[in-house]
Amino acid sequence: MSDVSGLPLIGAAALRARAAARVLRTLPTDTKDAALRAMADALVERADEVLAANAADVEAAAADGTPASVLDRLRLDPGRIAGVADALRQLVALPDPVGDVVRGSTLPNGLQLRQVRVPLGVVGIVYEARPNVTVDAAGLCLKSGNAALLRGSASAFRTNTALVVVLTEAAQKAGLPPGSVELLPADRASVGELLNARGLVDVVIPRGGASLIQRVVREARVPVIETGEGNCHVYVDASADPATAEAIVLNAKTHRVSVCNAAETLLVHRDVAFLPRLLSALVDAGVTLHGDDAARAAHDAVVPATDEDWATEYLSMDMAVRVVDDLPAALDHIERWGSGHSEAIVADSARAIADFTAGVDAAAVLVNASTRFTDGGEFGFGAEIGISTQKLHARGPLGLPELTSTSYVVTGSGHTR
Structure with missing residues (x-):
């Protein structure tokens, strides 16, 4: 496991996420779905808290001369909050990929071989401006049995903080472990620590502009699923x-x-x-x-x-x-x-x-x-973390199956080689 002494900003959160991931990988679908419903309900019930935080973020961003297109990504309203809550509810209706048998066979020697979907573990997501990604990423990670380490932009930090408070309180009341969703500090150093948290973080997914994606790909010591810009x-x-x-x-x-x-x-x-x-x-x-x-x-x-x-x-x-x-x-x-x-x-x-x-x-x-x-929701996958433009592991909208890996389960009856 990684030495957290070199991760002063994210070390404690990464350790909590690592511990949560061990629990999440074994949780039954019913427990995860109950948590997703509770999170969706809490977002709607506590929308005023989120909107107040978002208004402060939007005002500060506008004062800094943020382009209109970025302000549009940052801004929430009751309709958008209802939309991200609905996206969580749609995840409930989708099949849980964990435990799915990708393929299986009985070998000539009698061994039974199954390739089974398993969670990735701790998933770090680095993203810009769009606070709906906070909810989408948390929901997708939890449904697929992963813990989420979220590093949003400074421009959305108040909004993301409010969202994560609402989500985590609802999730824990519904039976999910502490550390299932963690929000990291919104400074440049936290990204560097996340990209170097080998042994604590299983994969990092960048979602944003070209400069962010290039930095993640260039500096990461943990595996990366690259989501590219859309030209x-x-x-x-x-x-x-x-x-x-x-x-x-x-x-x-x-x-x-x-x-x-x-x-x-x-x-x-x-x-x-x-x-x-x-x-x-x-x-x-x-x-x-x-x-x-x-x-x-x-x-x-x-x-x-x-x-x-x-x-x-x-x-x-x-x-x-x-x-x-x-x-x-x-x-x-x-x-x-x-x-x-x-x-x-x-x-x-x-x-x-x-x-x-x-x-x-x-x-x-x-x-x-x-x-x-080209969108996970439009494709019927539910919410998505991003669109992968690379060719290894996953390509296109990153939905639930794309947030899993596989493990081979080999069953014998006293077989030796």
Whole structure:
């Protein structure tokens, strides 16, 4: 086990979480579900406490000149609190992955082999601004038998503190051990300690901007499940229906700009005749377009794009636009500039759809659907901790099964080798 003398900020919390994880891994589903219901009810009943703390956080962040997109992520209201409470209740309805048999067989020598899902243990989550992640992460970790070490941003510290107080009091009354959910200090040093808590923390999941994710990946001595930024594309093929393309592109870009599954770049086949109409719809919706020469020729509101635009996750009412010669050119652009999050095609051609889905490298590939559907809730997984863009252990929305590992249970009848 790690020496906590080198972890002055998080050592005590990590030890409590480690002890809780040993209990959580053996708890029956009924106990975990009762705790989730109690946590959801407590959030609604004590919403005023959370909203008061959140109002102070939002006011302080606004005074510091925080961008509107970040303030939107930070802000809670009664509807959003009801939403995160409902997400906990939805977890109750989902199957408990712990104990599921992934595969099993009887070996030729008579040994019975089962690969069984087990909790990861202590899960550290480092995230920015969005206090709903506090609730989602706690609920997902608890349902999957894990203890949660939460390190949110300083801008949301009052809110996160209030949320964790409400959640932990309700959870402990329902039978969960102390230490099941721990909130870490919101300073830079606590992240460094968390990333070095090998032996106490089983995995760290970063959820936030590129700089946060890169720091975690670069500095961590504990295993990391990387959730990446969302530089998502929508490719409109020559075969696309105009009305369908317009609806999908508008939804993907404007439905909620401050989230990772919002589209940031529009790629359009050169033979698409309705490009001017499509760009007009985006401009009318308030989107600032950054385009190549062909896009600028199609609409006079398009400003010149640079390589920085192709690489940027705007998280704002901005969108890059490029006209491509064909589908392979669209795939080349995505390969160079994409983040491996979500990529969409709008097309009627079965060949184009097949070539795109086979050729694009992303956690989620959407066909004639908005990128905004890349979400654990939309996929029916319940709440999620984030969208994994890596290829080891888990990829895509991190729901309950993705917060487990496996163990082989080998049963014999006096077998020796």
